[in-house]
Amino acid sequence: xxxxxxxxxxxxxxxxxxxxVRDIYDLGDRLLIxxxxxxxxxxxxxxxxxxxxxxxxTRMSLFWFDFLQDIVPHHLLTAxxxxxxxxxxxxxxxxxxxxxxxRKARVLPVECIVRGYLAGSALREYRQSGQVCGIKLPQGLRxxxxxxxxxxxxxxxxxxGEHDVNITFEECARLIGKDxxxxxxxxxxxxxxKAARYAESRGILIADTKFEFGLVDGDLxxxxxxxxxxxxxxxxxxxxxxxRPQKSFxxxxxxxWLEKIGWNKRPPxxxxxxxxxxxxxxxxxxxxxxxxxxxxGSSEAS
Numbered sequence: 001x002x003x004x005x006x007x008x009x010x011x012x013x014x015x016x017x018x019x020x021v022r023d024i025y026d027l028g029d030r031l032l033i034x035x036x037x038x039x040x041x042x043x044x045x046x047x048x049x050x051x052x053x054x055x056x057x058t059r060m061s062l063f064w065f066d067f068l069q070d071i072v073p074h075h076l077l078t079a080x081x082x083x084x085x086x087x088x089x090x091x092x093x094x095x096x097x098x099x100x101x102x103r104k105a106r107v108l109p110v111e112c113i114v115r116g117y118l119a120g121s122a123l124r125e126y127r128q129s130g131q132v133c134g135i136k137l138p139q140g141l142r143x144x145x146x147x148x149x150x151x152x153x154x155x156x157x158x159x160x161g162e163h164d165v166n167i168t169f170e171e172c173a174r175l176i177g178k179d180x181x182x183x184x185x186x187x188x189x190x191x192x193x194k195a196a197r198y199a200e201s202r203g204i205l206i207a208d209t210k211f212e213f214g215l216v217d218g219d220l221x222x223x224x225x226x227x228x229x230x231x232x233x234x235x236x237x238x239x240x241x242x243x244r245p246q247k248s249f250x251x252x253x254x255x256x257w258l259e260k261i262g263w264n265k266r267p268p269x270x271x272x273x274x275x276x277x278x279x280x281x282x283x284x285x286x287x288x289x290x291x292x293x294x295x296x297g298s299s300e301a302s
Contacts, residue, residue: 004037004049005098010091020045021057021230027085027101030077034099035225039272039280041255042265043164048272054098056284057228061100063292064195064226071190074222075102075214105214105223110172111155111164112184114192117207118145119233119246121166122153134168142243144207144235150192152185183220184213195227202290204249205240207233234287249287254280 007023014026020040025032035054039046058079065074078084079100081092088095115122115132118141122132130136133153141147154172155164173181188211196206209232212224225231229250239247245256257276263269272280 004051005054005094006038006049007036008034008091008094013087021054022225027087029104030085031102031104032084032088032095032099033102034095036098039230039251039254041251041258041269044265044267044269046254046269046272048277050277050281050284052281053284056288057225057230058098058100060228060288060291061225063295065222067198068191068194068222068226071194072187072213072220072222074226075105075216077101077103102223103216103221105216105221107212107214107223108176108180108184109157110167110175110184111157112188112211112213113153113155113166113208114150114188114211115153115208116147116150116192116196117205117233117235118143118147119207122151122208125166133166134170144240144242144244144246146242150189150196152188154181180220184211187211187213187220191222199227199234199291200237203237204287204290205235205237207235207246209233229284229287249283249290251280253283 007018010025013032016024016026016031020043021036021038023034023036025034035057037049037051037053039048039050039053062076062079065076081088081095081099084092084095084101118126123143125132126137126141130139132151135151135153138148152169153166154169155166157164169181169185191211192206192209195209199206206227209227211222211226214221214223232250233252234249235246236249254272254276257272258265258270261270
Protein backbone atom coordinates (compact mmCIF):
# COMPACT_ATOMS: atom_id res chain seq x y z
CA UNK A 1 0.00 0.00 0.00
CA UNK A 2 1.41 3.40 -0.94
CA UNK A 3 1.64 6.31 1.47
CA UNK A 4 -1.53 8.38 1.83
CA UNK A 5 -1.65 11.82 0.18
CA UNK A 6 -3.30 14.39 2.42
CA UNK A 7 -2.69 17.41 0.20
CA UNK A 8 -0.63 18.62 -2.74
CA UNK A 9 1.56 21.71 -2.85
CA UNK A 10 2.64 22.51 -6.40
CA UNK A 11 4.14 25.94 -5.74
CA UNK A 12 4.70 26.82 -9.41
CA UNK A 13 1.02 26.20 -10.28
CA UNK A 14 -1.85 28.55 -9.36
CA UNK A 15 -4.10 26.83 -6.81
CA UNK A 16 -7.75 27.48 -7.68
CA UNK A 17 -9.23 25.74 -4.66
CA UNK A 18 -8.60 23.13 -2.02
CA UNK A 19 -11.88 21.35 -1.41
CA UNK A 20 -12.82 18.63 1.01
CA VAL A 21 -11.09 16.03 -1.16
CA ARG A 22 -9.79 17.65 -4.36
CA ASP A 23 -6.99 20.13 -5.02
CA ILE A 24 -7.62 22.10 -8.22
CA TYR A 25 -4.93 23.97 -10.17
CA ASP A 26 -5.21 26.44 -13.05
CA LEU A 27 -3.61 25.35 -16.34
CA GLY A 28 -4.81 28.32 -18.40
CA ASP A 29 -7.72 27.09 -20.52
CA ARG A 30 -7.84 23.85 -18.52
CA LEU A 31 -7.82 22.67 -14.92
CA LEU A 32 -5.88 19.98 -13.09
CA ILE A 33 -8.02 18.10 -10.55
CA UNK A 34 -6.14 16.00 -8.00
CA UNK A 35 -8.09 13.57 -5.80
CA UNK A 36 -6.27 13.37 -2.47
CA UNK A 37 -6.88 10.78 0.24
CA UNK A 38 -8.68 13.28 2.46
CA UNK A 39 -12.04 12.25 3.87
CA UNK A 40 -14.83 14.53 5.04
CA UNK A 41 -17.80 13.74 7.21
CA UNK A 42 -20.61 16.09 8.22
CA UNK A 43 -18.93 18.71 6.00
CA UNK A 44 -15.71 18.63 8.06
CA UNK A 45 -12.39 17.37 6.69
CA UNK A 46 -11.02 14.66 8.95
CA UNK A 47 -7.33 14.80 9.96
CA UNK A 48 -6.66 11.17 9.00
CA UNK A 49 -6.46 10.27 5.28
CA UNK A 50 -7.58 6.94 3.78
CA UNK A 51 -4.68 5.44 1.75
CA UNK A 52 -5.44 5.01 -2.00
CA UNK A 53 -8.85 6.65 -1.63
CA UNK A 54 -8.08 9.32 -4.24
CA UNK A 55 -7.03 6.70 -6.79
CA UNK A 56 -10.16 4.64 -6.12
CA UNK A 57 -12.40 7.69 -6.60
CA THR A 58 -10.61 8.67 -9.80
CA ARG A 59 -10.83 5.19 -11.30
CA MET A 60 -14.54 5.06 -10.54
CA SER A 61 -15.21 8.50 -12.01
CA LEU A 62 -13.32 7.60 -15.19
CA PHE A 63 -15.46 4.50 -15.59
CA TRP A 64 -18.71 6.39 -15.09
CA PHE A 65 -17.73 9.30 -17.37
CA ASP A 66 -17.27 6.77 -20.16
CA PHE A 67 -20.33 4.69 -19.29
CA LEU A 68 -22.70 7.68 -19.16
CA GLN A 69 -21.38 9.84 -21.99
CA ASP A 70 -24.28 8.84 -24.27
CA ILE A 71 -26.56 10.82 -21.93
CA VAL A 72 -24.47 13.96 -21.40
CA PRO A 73 -20.90 15.02 -22.35
CA HIS A 74 -18.32 15.45 -19.60
CA HIS A 75 -15.42 17.77 -18.87
CA LEU A 76 -12.66 15.14 -18.86
CA LEU A 77 -9.83 15.67 -21.38
CA THR A 78 -7.31 13.10 -20.15
CA ALA A 79 -6.28 11.18 -17.04
CA UNK A 80 -3.01 9.94 -18.54
CA UNK A 81 -0.02 11.78 -17.03
CA UNK A 82 1.92 11.11 -20.25
CA UNK A 83 -0.59 13.40 -22.00
CA UNK A 84 -0.49 16.12 -19.34
CA UNK A 85 1.09 19.52 -20.08
CA UNK A 86 4.87 19.69 -19.70
CA UNK A 87 4.54 21.87 -16.59
CA UNK A 88 3.14 18.82 -14.74
CA UNK A 89 6.06 16.54 -15.65
CA UNK A 90 7.83 16.95 -12.25
CA UNK A 91 4.70 15.73 -10.45
CA UNK A 92 3.93 12.64 -12.55
CA UNK A 93 4.50 10.17 -9.73
CA UNK A 94 2.13 11.99 -7.40
CA UNK A 95 -0.49 12.53 -10.11
CA UNK A 96 -0.54 8.98 -11.50
CA UNK A 97 -3.94 7.39 -10.99
CA UNK A 98 -5.44 10.26 -8.97
CA UNK A 99 -5.69 13.22 -11.35
CA UNK A 100 -7.55 14.51 -14.38
CA UNK A 101 -7.02 17.39 -16.78
CA UNK A 102 -10.44 18.83 -17.58
CA ARG A 103 -12.11 21.64 -19.48
CA LYS A 104 -12.82 24.81 -17.52
CA ALA A 105 -16.54 25.18 -16.91
CA ARG A 106 -18.82 27.61 -15.12
CA VAL A 107 -20.10 25.23 -12.46
CA LEU A 108 -23.78 25.56 -11.57
CA PRO A 109 -24.42 26.62 -7.95
CA VAL A 110 -26.58 23.59 -7.09
CA GLU A 111 -25.93 19.98 -6.15
CA CYS A 112 -28.07 17.68 -8.31
CA ILE A 113 -29.08 14.92 -5.92
CA VAL A 114 -31.10 11.92 -7.08
CA ARG A 115 -32.64 9.56 -4.54
CA GLY A 116 -33.94 6.07 -5.21
CA TYR A 117 -34.35 5.04 -1.57
CA LEU A 118 -35.36 6.85 1.61
CA ALA A 119 -32.21 7.60 3.61
CA GLY A 120 -30.12 10.39 5.11
CA SER A 121 -31.50 13.92 5.16
CA ALA A 122 -34.46 12.80 3.01
CA LEU A 123 -35.51 10.36 5.73
CA ARG A 124 -35.28 13.05 8.41
CA GLU A 125 -37.32 15.48 6.30
CA TYR A 126 -39.92 12.82 5.48
CA ARG A 127 -40.39 11.95 9.15
CA GLN A 128 -40.97 15.62 9.96
CA SER A 129 -43.24 16.62 7.09
CA GLY A 130 -44.08 13.66 4.85
CA GLN A 131 -42.21 15.47 2.07
CA VAL A 132 -38.72 15.62 0.58
CA CYS A 133 -37.66 18.92 -1.00
CA GLY A 134 -41.31 19.89 -1.42
CA ILE A 135 -42.29 16.53 -2.98
CA LYS A 136 -45.08 14.78 -1.07
CA LEU A 137 -44.50 11.05 -0.51
CA PRO A 138 -46.86 8.21 0.46
CA GLN A 139 -47.46 7.65 4.15
CA GLY A 140 -45.87 4.76 5.99
CA LEU A 141 -42.51 4.60 4.24
CA ARG A 142 -39.73 3.08 6.32
CA UNK A 143 -36.02 3.82 6.43
CA UNK A 144 -34.29 2.50 3.27
CA UNK A 145 -37.58 1.78 1.49
CA UNK A 146 -37.43 2.23 -2.29
CA UNK A 147 -39.17 5.43 -3.36
CA UNK A 148 -42.14 5.16 -5.76
CA UNK A 149 -39.82 6.64 -8.39
CA UNK A 150 -36.37 8.28 -8.26
CA UNK A 151 -36.56 11.87 -6.99
CA UNK A 152 -34.55 14.90 -8.07
CA UNK A 153 -33.85 16.76 -4.82
CA UNK A 154 -31.40 19.63 -5.38
CA UNK A 155 -29.43 21.36 -2.67
CA UNK A 156 -27.27 24.43 -2.28
CA UNK A 157 -23.51 23.97 -2.06
CA UNK A 158 -21.80 24.14 1.32
CA UNK A 159 -19.10 26.80 1.68
CA UNK A 160 -16.86 27.78 4.56
CA GLY A 161 -17.96 25.00 6.91
CA GLU A 162 -21.66 25.44 6.22
CA HIS A 163 -23.90 22.47 5.50
CA ASP A 164 -25.65 21.76 2.20
CA VAL A 165 -29.30 22.82 2.34
CA ASN A 166 -32.01 20.89 0.51
CA ILE A 167 -34.14 23.13 -1.72
CA THR A 168 -37.26 22.69 -3.82
CA PHE A 169 -37.21 22.48 -7.60
CA GLU A 170 -38.79 25.93 -7.70
CA GLU A 171 -35.93 27.37 -5.61
CA CYS A 172 -33.45 25.64 -7.95
CA ALA A 173 -35.20 27.23 -10.93
CA ARG A 174 -34.91 30.66 -9.32
CA LEU A 175 -31.17 30.14 -8.88
CA ILE A 176 -30.29 28.99 -12.41
CA GLY A 177 -33.38 29.57 -14.56
CA LYS A 178 -36.40 27.34 -15.20
CA ASP A 179 -35.27 25.85 -18.52
CA UNK A 180 -31.82 24.93 -17.23
CA UNK A 181 -33.32 23.52 -14.02
CA UNK A 182 -35.65 21.29 -16.06
CA UNK A 183 -32.73 20.14 -18.19
CA UNK A 184 -30.48 19.16 -15.29
CA UNK A 185 -33.41 17.41 -13.57
CA UNK A 186 -34.09 15.31 -16.68
CA UNK A 187 -30.41 14.49 -17.23
CA UNK A 188 -29.77 13.71 -13.54
CA UNK A 189 -32.66 11.25 -13.44
CA UNK A 190 -31.49 9.59 -16.67
CA UNK A 191 -27.93 9.28 -15.33
CA UNK A 192 -29.15 7.77 -12.08
CA UNK A 193 -31.50 5.29 -13.72
CA LYS A 194 -28.85 3.97 -16.12
CA ALA A 195 -26.19 3.77 -13.39
CA ALA A 196 -28.54 2.16 -10.87
CA ARG A 197 -29.52 -0.61 -13.30
CA TYR A 198 -25.88 -1.37 -14.02
CA ALA A 199 -24.79 -1.21 -10.36
CA GLU A 200 -27.61 -3.50 -9.24
CA SER A 201 -26.46 -6.07 -11.80
CA ARG A 202 -23.07 -5.91 -10.06
CA GLY A 203 -24.46 -6.31 -6.53
CA ILE A 204 -24.72 -2.64 -5.49
CA LEU A 205 -27.85 -0.59 -4.80
CA ILE A 206 -27.31 3.13 -5.35
CA ALA A 207 -29.53 4.64 -2.67
CA ASP A 208 -28.76 8.19 -3.72
CA THR A 209 -26.06 10.16 -5.48
CA LYS A 210 -24.93 13.69 -6.36
CA PHE A 211 -24.14 15.09 -9.78
CA GLU A 212 -22.61 18.44 -10.68
CA PHE A 213 -22.87 20.26 -13.98
CA GLY A 214 -21.07 23.16 -15.62
CA LEU A 215 -21.40 25.26 -18.76
CA VAL A 216 -18.75 25.69 -21.46
CA ASP A 217 -19.73 28.00 -24.31
CA GLY A 218 -23.37 27.34 -23.48
CA ASP A 219 -22.97 23.56 -23.54
CA LEU A 220 -23.90 21.56 -20.44
CA UNK A 221 -21.20 19.19 -19.15
CA UNK A 222 -21.05 16.65 -16.34
CA UNK A 223 -18.22 17.76 -14.02
CA UNK A 224 -16.41 16.94 -10.78
CA UNK A 225 -16.63 13.30 -9.64
CA UNK A 226 -19.32 10.82 -10.62
CA UNK A 227 -20.97 8.02 -8.63
CA UNK A 228 -18.21 7.39 -6.11
CA UNK A 229 -18.59 6.31 -2.47
CA UNK A 230 -17.92 9.96 -1.54
CA UNK A 231 -20.86 11.30 -3.55
CA UNK A 232 -23.26 8.35 -3.22
CA UNK A 233 -24.75 5.81 -0.86
CA UNK A 234 -23.79 2.33 -2.08
CA UNK A 235 -25.51 -0.62 -0.39
CA UNK A 236 -24.67 -4.33 -0.89
CA UNK A 237 -27.69 -5.77 -2.68
CA UNK A 238 -27.45 -9.17 -0.97
CA UNK A 239 -27.69 -7.63 2.52
CA UNK A 240 -30.43 -5.10 1.78
CA UNK A 241 -33.32 -5.21 4.26
CA UNK A 242 -35.62 -2.16 4.34
CA UNK A 243 -36.79 -0.74 7.64
CA ARG A 244 -33.35 -0.33 9.19
CA PRO A 245 -29.94 1.26 8.49
CA GLN A 246 -28.02 -0.52 5.74
CA LYS A 247 -24.48 -1.77 5.52
CA SER A 248 -22.68 0.34 2.97
CA PHE A 249 -19.62 0.71 0.75
CA UNK A 250 -19.40 4.45 1.36
CA UNK A 251 -18.26 6.71 4.18
CA UNK A 252 -21.37 5.96 6.25
CA UNK A 253 -19.11 3.59 8.19
CA UNK A 254 -16.99 6.58 9.28
CA UNK A 255 -20.11 8.67 10.02
CA UNK A 256 -21.45 5.88 12.25
CA TRP A 257 -18.14 5.67 14.14
CA LEU A 258 -18.08 9.44 14.66
CA GLU A 259 -21.66 9.36 15.95
CA LYS A 260 -20.80 6.47 18.28
CA ILE A 261 -17.91 8.34 19.92
CA GLY A 262 -20.09 11.42 20.41
CA TRP A 263 -18.21 13.92 18.24
CA ASN A 264 -20.12 17.23 18.05
CA LYS A 265 -19.64 17.49 14.24
CA ARG A 266 -17.66 20.71 14.54
CA PRO A 267 -13.93 21.23 13.85
CA PRO A 268 -11.52 19.96 14.89
CA UNK A 269 -12.47 16.41 13.97
CA UNK A 270 -10.88 13.52 15.88
CA UNK A 271 -8.09 11.34 14.52
CA UNK A 272 -9.37 8.07 13.04
CA UNK A 273 -7.92 4.84 14.54
CA UNK A 274 -5.95 2.60 12.13
CA UNK A 275 -8.51 -0.21 12.23
CA UNK A 276 -11.33 2.18 11.22
CA UNK A 277 -9.13 3.61 8.44
CA UNK A 278 -8.44 0.11 7.06
CA UNK A 279 -12.08 -0.99 7.24
CA UNK A 280 -13.11 2.19 5.40
CA UNK A 281 -10.49 1.57 2.72
CA UNK A 282 -11.71 -2.02 2.31
CA UNK A 283 -15.25 -0.79 1.69
CA UNK A 284 -14.12 1.65 -1.01
CA UNK A 285 -12.06 -1.09 -2.66
CA UNK A 286 -14.93 -3.57 -2.60
CA UNK A 287 -17.21 -1.07 -4.32
CA UNK A 288 -14.56 -0.55 -7.00
CA UNK A 289 -14.08 -4.28 -7.52
CA UNK A 290 -17.79 -4.93 -7.87
CA UNK A 291 -18.35 -2.10 -10.34
CA UNK A 292 -15.43 -2.52 -12.72
CA UNK A 293 -13.93 -5.99 -12.23
CA UNK A 294 -13.88 -7.74 -15.59
CA UNK A 295 -15.12 -4.69 -17.50
CA UNK A 296 -13.13 -4.30 -20.77
CA GLY A 297 -10.83 -1.27 -20.67
CA SER A 298 -11.03 -0.90 -16.90
CA SER A 299 -8.10 -1.75 -14.66
CA GLU A 300 -9.07 -3.94 -11.73
CA ALA A 301 -8.51 -2.86 -8.15
CA SER A 302 -5.22 -3.88 -6.61
